[in-house]
Amino acid sequence: MAYAVDFATVSTVGLESSPVAEALAGLRANEARYFKNKYGHVFTTEPASEAAEAVAWVSRILEQERGIVIAARPLEANAFQVENIRMAYVFYEDGLSINVMYTVDDDGKRAVGFKLSEGMEVPAELGAFKFARQKSKLAGTIRGSYFVIKNEY
DSSP, X not given: OOEEOOSSSOOOTTTTTSTTHHHHHHHHHHHHHHHHHHHOOOOEEEETTTOHHHHHHHHHHHHHHHOOOOOSOEEEEEEEEETTEEEEEEEETXXXXXXXXXXXXXXXXXXXXXXXXXXXXXXXXXXXXXXXXXXXXXXXXXXXXXXXXXXXX
């Protein structure tokens, strides 16, 4: 069942099994606030089992671009389009959030972003990335990194 993420009242709905559920919920709410403020888009997620297509798309890009296979279990995911940008998010049990920003125009920006919830370690499969820190009222300290997508998906 889809969940419209409320960034005014942060909830751990769908993320309860995470050891950093509060921080991951804050990270998810931070993303919801961004899309509401920038695009007027209501950010919704659903259980990863119901969003299998979005999880598979993100996983395929990670594996084909960088040989990365995420060990953690996906909890929540979504896929949507705002303006000419196709987006997908997967929120993992260990506190990791991965998003794919894929501009549908041929010459557009395409990237994969990683965000680590406060309190989680960098997953071994992402050890090659350097993470920058960002403060968030909703999520505490978020560590983030990204890479540019080179192929077509």
